[in-house]
């Protein structure tokens with residue numbers, strides 16, 4: 161069974177900006193999905209902000225193994241109930257790959273619990289993405305670095321929680337550095353943030369960047385069945401305790417009462 165990946169694109173600049181249209185005539189999400197589909201272990205489809213439920217119905221998310229997220233101009237237009245839905249699926253074990261300006265998306269900020277702010281500059285400068293964790297599955301098949309001739313500078317401090325792993329560290333021509341490939345786990349879900357991907361440069365056409373995304377999808381996929389009770393707190397009444405115990409002291413809830421949860 162291939163890994164079911166959904167590439168979510170906000171799909172705004174692709175329709176409103178001639179430069180972006182020229183680089184990604186079918187949208188960045190389509191380019192990314194096509195790159196993922198060159199690997200037979202992955203089956204990628206797309207979803208956009210403009211679709212019903214942003215293309216992320218309960219049923220579709222339930223069968224999604226890994227969700228990729230690109231957003232920039234319309235973070236605020238993403239419905240809060242959909243963000244909640246995506247977060248629940250991450251906790252259940254769905255992988256999440258957040259790309260570039262997705263650092264300010266509602267879903268990333270919610271799962272990080274921090275501002276996720278950074279510095280930036282749009283000068284078309286060179287970026288060297290150094291592979292600083294060469295044995296990590298996300299770095300498989302790469303050399304010691306990826307060179308991007310034109311990139312947007314993303315600089316530290318990046319206000320995210322200390323990551324589980326740092327896979328890439330970027331250097332920019334202007335002198336700044338940035339932790340450009342970071343992982344976290346939230347609930348049973350694996351999260352990867354990858355910073356290259358500014359829309360006015362052809363970054364998602366780069367072969368090495370495409371390799372990173374394929375690697376990341378495989379890394380983030382969790383084959384274990386979702387534990388659907390992850391958002392609930394169960395009451396285990398005294399008679400159902402694994403060992404026989406005697407009820408003592410005051411209690412707030414009756415047997416079988418799930419409380420206020």
Ligand code: ZN
Pocket residue numbers: 260261312357358359
């Ligand atoms: Zn950008």
